[in-house]
Amino acid sequence: MNIILFGAPGAGKGTQATRLVDQRGMVQLSTGDMLRAAVSAGTDLGVRAKAIMDRGDLVSDDIILGMIVERMDSPDCAQGVILDGFPRTVAQANGLDEMLQARNWSLDHVIEIQVDEAALFARIENRAAETGQVREDDNAETLRKRLDVYHESTAPLLPFYSDKGLLRAVDGMAGIEEVGRQIDGILG
Numbered sequence: 001m002n003i004i005l006f007g008a009p010g011a012g013k014g015t016q017a018t019r020l021v022d023q024r025g026m027v028q029l030s031t032g033d034m035l036r037a038a039v040s041a042g043t044d045l046g047v048r049a050k051a052i053m054d055r056g057d058l059v060s061d062d063i064i065l066g067m068i069v070e071r072m073d074s075p076d077c078a079q080g081v082i083l084d085g086f087p088r089t090v091a092q093a094n095g096l097d098e099m100l101q102a103r104n105w106s107l108d109h110v111i112e113i114q115v116d117e118a119a120l121f122a123r124i125e126n127r128a129a130e131t132g133q134v135r136e137d138d139n140a141e142t143l144r145k146r147l148d149v150y151h152e153s154t155a156p157l158l159p160f161y162s163d164k165g166l167l168r169a170v171d172g173m174a175g176i177e178e179v180g181r182q183i184d185g186i187l188g
């Protein structure tokens with residue numbers, strides 16, 4: 001089963017993906033985590049991506065698609081994956097379609113975690129405290145930019161997947177367990 005967890009920055013995609021990994025043994029592919037790993041490792045890609053991520057912009061579609069293709073062809077992804085933070089543009093969604101078709105794989109569900117944007121600011125500010133990890137893009141100014149980028153480049157994917165009959169929504173303002181239950185109800 002291949003699914004996309006969709007939603008604005010801070011909606012809880014990573015939290016819910018981790019839950020699915022723990023409870024169902026699914027494999028999570030987070031492009032944000034892959035990029036942060038490249039930044040930590042100090043690779044050429046990491047050095048280039050860091051400045052883009054710090055200002056809340058999107059890394060180029062070519063780089064992202066290259067990373068995803070390489071990762072999806074790993075043996076552990078053969079049973080399906082949770083895509084977290086990808087696709088984020090129409091070009092990435094088209095690239096994903098081509099990639100899946102070429103492998104005869106299907107996309108089973110696109111789950112939108114819906115949130116109230118005002119609440120996201122409080123949540124992002126708490127994230128560092130809750131996880132003990134400090135992300136340089138977790139501040140109000142960068143979040144504003146990331147939300148603008150979300151509306152401009154990523155939200156147009158909602159009708160794209162709705163037209164394909166794949167889109168389902170869950171209430172991201174509910175507690176983590178309740179959101180998880182709603183996702184379980186969709187996945188069966």
Ligand code: AMP
Nearest residue numbers: 031032052053057058059064085086088
């Ligand atoms: P995330 O952890 O998903 O919020 O991603 C953190 C940052 O990594 C984003 O703000 C972007 O700069 C970059 N990024 C992650 N995924 C993508 C993607 N699919 N396309 C472009 N940029 C991405």
